[in-house]
Amino acid sequence: MYIGDINKAREWLEKAFSKTPNHLEGSILGSMTTMPHELGVEAFLRFIHINGNDPMVFPIVKEAEEIIVKGIGGLFDVEHGMYTSGGTESNIMALYVGRRVNKDKENTVVAPSSIHRSIDKACLLMGCKLVKIPVDPLKPVDPAILEEYIRLYKPFAVVVTAGTTEAGVIDPVKEAGELAEKYGVYLHVDAAYGGLLIPFLYRRGYITVDLRMFPGVSSLSVDMHKNGCAPIPSGLLFFSNRGFLEQACFDMEYMPLGKSCGLLGTRPGGAVVASAAVFMAMGIKGYEENAVKMMENSYYLYNGLKNIPELVVFKPILPINVFRSLRYSYIELFKVLAEKGVYVYKSPSLHALRVVVMPHVIREHLDKFINILKLIHGS
Numbered sequence: 238m239y240i241g242d243i244n245k246a247r248e249w250l251e252k253a254f255s256k257t258p259n260h261l262e263g264s265i266l267g268s269m270t271t272m273p274h275e276l277g278v279e280a281f282l283r284f285i286h287i288n289g290n291d292p293m294v295f296p297i298v299k300e301a302e303e304i305i306v307k308g309i310g311g312l313f314d315v316e317h318g319m320y321t322s323g324g325t326e327s328n329i330m331a332l333y334v335g336r337r338v339n340k341d342k343e344n345t346v347v348a349p350s351s352i353h354r355s356i357d358k359a360c361l362l363m364g365c366k367l368v369k370i371p372v373d374p375l376k377p378v379d380p381a382i383l384e385e386y387i388r389l390y391k392p393f394a395v396v397v398t399a400g401t402t403e404a405g406v407i408d409p410v411k412e413a414g415e416l417a418e419k420y421g422v423y424l425h426v427d428a429a430y431g432g433l434l435i436p437f438l439y440r441r442g443y444i445t446v447d448l449r450m451f452p453g454v455s456s457l458s459v460d461m462h463k464n465g466c467a468p469i470p471s472g473l474l475f476f477s478n479r480g481f482l483e484q485a486c487f488d489m490e491y492m493p494l495g496k497s498c499g500l501l502g503t504r505p506g507g508a509v510v511a512s513a514a515v516f517m518a519m520g521i522k523g524y525e526e527n528a529v530k531m532m533e534n535s536y537y538l539y540n541g542l543k544n545i546p547e548l549v550v551f552k553p554i555l556p557i558n559v560f561r562s563l564r565y566s567y568i569e570l571f572k573v574l575a576e577k578g579v580y581v582y583k584s585p586s587l588h589a590l591r592v593v594v595m596p597h598v599i600r601e602h603l604d605k606f607i608n609i610l611k612l613i614h615g616s
């Protein structure tokens with residue numbers, strides 16, 4: 238069947254491309270991905286051949302990493318950080334470093350039940366025990382309860398989330414930092430989704446909590462391929478000090494620099510360059526404007542959905558809209574919407590569906606979506 242025919246391969250690509258949803262059409266409403274900035278696409282393609290694990294042959298990789306680490310790190314008052322392939326790699330590396338620097342503690346991680354599943358994945362890979370604090374998926378973890386768990390389980394690490402996957406909840410990072418200092422625990426803050434929203438929305442008065450590398454925070458992850466408009470894969474993992482960053486590196490004598498940092502080996506260097514290019518093009522101001530636009534659009538959607546009597550609609554904290562239907566189970570509604578070519582995600586902890594208002598989502602998409610839901614519910 239595979240006979241080495243470039244025309245057949247092209248035909249296959251064309252066909253696949255025409256069937257693949259595109260963010261700009263308004264059908265991708267649930268995913269935390271977006272259409273990358275045009276300069277990101279250009280940069281990625283131009284540097285498609287470079288290995289991000291080889292900063293000696295391709296010094297642009299190091300330069301690009303320094304640009305984004307410095308630029309985005311400035312938002313959180315942190316200077317040490319590394320490029321990763323996204324939130325999952327960042328979470329795995331953070332816990333790996335946490336374990337290395339906290340060897341005398343129990344091989345346990347404590348975290349609210351609202352954490353991203355990549356924390357479960359990290360613990361499975363590392364053979365550590367994950368103790369989840371049951372929380373209301375719409376509320377941050379209570380610091381007093383977090384303290385009780387730390388005292389009881391003596392974990393090597395605690396993970397909290399700044400912008401949960403299923404509802405955009407912001408855990409109390411500052412208070413968790415105080416506890417981490419008090420008990421000598423490694424604290425990782427997963428801000429993969431919220432990192433490029435919270436500082437801006439706080440500054441502009443939409444939310445009352447800020448996000449920074451508060452005292453006691455050991456690491457903080459922020460994804461550029463979510464609200465940073467960079468092509469996939471692109472994440473950042475910041476550390477409170479250089480020593481922690483060094484723990485994320487492995488000796489590899491045959492490599493040009495004798496070491497390799499992060500989980501991946503050979504990796505898309507074009508993605509690092511693209512992220513830096515997008516950051517330079519948009520600037521902090523561009524990210525701030527985006528955050529405000531997304532939040533306003535999310536309120537717009539909230540108001541539209543509230544008008545449908547058969548929906549239960551939760552007020553967005555960050556630009557994530559969560560709702561459930563009184564007529565259909567969330568799984569049924571998920572399927573009905575997919576049949577109509579609208580892709581939302583599930584918020585299983587709330588038996589609800591989730592729309593993430595990403596930078597590509599415009600009001601026209603939201604109006605269309607509201608109308609589809611009205612039709613489905615006969616209103």
Ligand code: 0PR
Binds near residue numbers: 325398429
């Ligand atoms: N942390 C948080 C808070 C997240 O929401 C996500 C992704 C990650 C970490 C992992 O990031 P990467 O996908 O870049 O590794 N959440 C995405 C979403 O909810 C994507 C996702 C969804 C990833 C489900 C895995 C998954 O099982 O759309």
